[in-house]
Amino acid sequence: MxxxxxxxxxxxTCKEKDKAVDIAKKLKENKERRIFVVDDNDKxxxxxxxxxxxxxxxxxxxxxAKDIMTKNVKHVDVKEDxxxxxxxxxxxxxxxxxxxxxxxxxxxxxxxxxxxxxxxxLE
Amino acid sequence: MEILKGxxxxxxxxxxxxxxxxxxxxxxxxxxxxxxxxxxxxxGKVVEKRPGDRSLLEExxxxxxxxxxxxxxxxxxxxxxxGTMGAALAYQVYGLFxxxxxxxxxxxxxxxxxxxxLAEAPYLAKYLKKSHDWYGAIYHNxxxxxxxxxPFIGPAFEAGAFERMVRKRIMYEARNEFLKEVKSYVPxxxxxxxxxxxxxxxxxxxxxxxxxxxxxKVA
Numbered sequence: 001m002x003x004x005x006x007x008x009x010x011x012x013t014c015k016e017k018d019k020a021v022d023i024a025k026k027l028k029e030n031k032e033r034r035i036f037v038v039d040d041n042d043k044x045x046x047x048x049x050x051x052x053x054x055x056x057x058x059x060x061x062x063x064x065a066k067d068i069m070t071k072n073v074k075h076v077d078v079k080e081d082x083x084x085x086x087x088x089x090x091x092x093x094x095x096x097x098x099x100x101x102x103x104x105x106x107x108x109x110x111x112x113x114x115x116x117x118x119x120x121x122l123e
Numbered sequence: 124m125e126i127l128k129g130x131x132x133x134x135x136x137x138x139x140x141x142x143x144x145x146x147x148x149x150x151x152x153x154x155x156x157x158x159x160x161x162x163x164x165x166x167g168k169v170v171e172k173r174p175g176d177r178s179l180l181e182e183x184x185x186x187x188x189x190x191x192x193x194x195x196x197x198x199x200x201x202x203x204x205x206g207t208m209g210a211a212l213a214y215q216v217y218g219l220f221x222x223x224x225x226x227x228x229x230x231x232x233x234x235x236x237x238x239x240x241l242a243e244a245p246y247l248a249k250y251l252k253k254s255h256d257w258y259g260a261i262y263h264n265x266x267x268x269x270x271x272x273x274p275f276i277g278p279a280f281e282a283g284a285f286e287r288m289v290r291k292r293i294m295y296e297a298r299n300e301f302l303k304e305v306k307s308y309v310p311x312x313x314x315x316x317x318x319x320x321x322x323x324x325x326x327x328x329x330x331x332x333x334x335x336x337x338x339x340k341v342a
Binding site for chain 1: 323
């Protein structure tokens with residue numbers, strides 16, 4: 001079996017003060033469902049999903065990312081082991097886990113890629 | 124290519140399981156399952172890379188064969204297996220030259236298969252207790268309806284199916300024991316745990332990047 005590295009998938013980012021309407025446009029243009037909120041140093045502050053937009057920002061004026069984002073996003077740091085990423089996915093019931101390096105967002109890793117990597121390394 | 128290799132290995136395993144010669148089992152293991160330890164000479168014959176490995180492998184095969192030699196060659200099981208399948212085959216051949224209904228031949232075949240299964244049940248239980256080879260036992264039983272549905276060849280295959288299941292287990296255990304002896308056997312659970320304990324930064328690949336990210340960059 002071929003050895004697979006774990007692919008880091010690119011993600012969208014925005015700032016805390018970005019307007020909800022702009023975030024919605026960005027998500028639509030990129031056909032994405034989530035956008036990570038970062039500060040000026042690219043450190044992860046939260047995440048805004050399409051669900052947040054529908055339930056927290058719909059028909060409201062001047063809503064910004066900070067108002068609707070989910071804070072304290074679980075993420076795995078590049079120094080942590082692969083198992084931690086799987087634990088987080090299990091905890092948040094998701095097939096992807098945000099990946100950071102010293103708090104800065106690098107992207108997301110998927111359950112599928114981790115499984116391919118583990119199976120490939122068994123040979 | 125990988126699929127073809129896998130298929131070739133599977134076919135060789137099935138062919139080897141038809142043979143009662145432990146030498147052929149060792150040949151199969153050396154050629155397909157332990158190719159890291161055995162090579163091929165110019166004539167395509169399997170040769171050991173390290174002196175003594177071939178005799179060690181044969182020793183492990185014989186040890187595993189001895190483990191399963193007692194209690195599985197029961198007269199009742201053998202007579203039931205050969206008798207029922209012989210009868211099924213004979214009845215199917217008779218069906219070719221007589222006016223017997225296909226339905227009645229089919230029913231008789233299924234009945235004889237059930238009889239054989241019942242006769243070998245105590246031996247299967249004994250085998251499971253000794254080997255814990257649930258996969259082999261389930262595979263063996265799941266194939267029964269398939270074999271029963273194939274005229275002539277089905278009963279012939281079924282007659283020696285139990286022996287073939289045991290032989291496959293012998294080869295599996297001999298391989299593991301050989302690897303344990305040469306100190307390279309790591310249980311699957313440990314290998315999975317080990318691969319999950321690696322820092323994720325050491326195996327990452329970024330879009331457009333061929334090689335994995337080096338750990339020193341992120342440490």
